Each structure stands twice: as C-alpha cells, then as structure tokens.
Amino acid sequence: MSIFSECTNLKKLIIYKKALALLIRIYQLIRNNVSLSRDFSLCDQLKRAAISVLTNIAEGYYRSQKQSQNYLQISSGSANEVVALLDIVSAVYKVNTTNIQEEYVTLGRQINAFSRSLTDN
DSSP, X not given: OOTTTTOSOGGGOHHHHHHHHHHHHHHHHHHTOHXXXXXXXXXXXXXXXHHHHHHHHHHXXXXXXXXXXXXXXXXXXXXXXXXXXXXXXXXXXXXXXXXHHHHHHHHHHHHHHHHHHHHHO
C-alpha cells in the first residue's frame, strides 16, 4: 500500500501544486528576459532543476515509504539547485529573483517536512 493512501490524487498535494506553480514562474522568468533566454545552457539547467522538483514528487507518489522519501529528498535538493541557479541569474543578468528564491526555499522546507511526516504514519 502506498504511503500516500490518504491522498487520492497527486494533484491535490500542496507541494505538488506549489512546485507546478513555481515551474510556470521559471518559464515566465526566462520568456520575459530576452538576454537570459539566449543563455541556453543556464536556462536549460534552470528548467531541468525546476522540472525535477515537480517530477520527483510525482515519481515518489505511489512508492514505498523509503522510496517516496528518497524521491522527496531529490526533489528538495533540486529546489536548492533552483535557488543557486537563480543566484547566477541575478548576478549575471541583474534580474531580481529574490521572491522566487524565497518561495523555492520554502517549498524545499515543505517537501522535507512532508517527507518527515511519512515516518510518523
């Protein structure tokens, strides 16, 4: 039985919804900054990290507790990677990324708290 058994739908998870909303913001950030959008390697890495946050939550959804926690740890690590990449965007392209960085830090904490809560069940 899945550790997510009380959640009938992946899309109802708060961390999933927030990861998706932030992923959309990353794409908008890139699309709205022409010079940044031309830095294909940085944009690709940024998008991949943001995608990883979301997809690792999804991949762990119907797994065992141990596997789910592993996927959630990877997701949290990817959230930290997004923060670091946004530091680069801010430093190199002078784009204010403070708000979205803070939201990714918060999401990483929420993912970790959710992962810890799985051991309590």
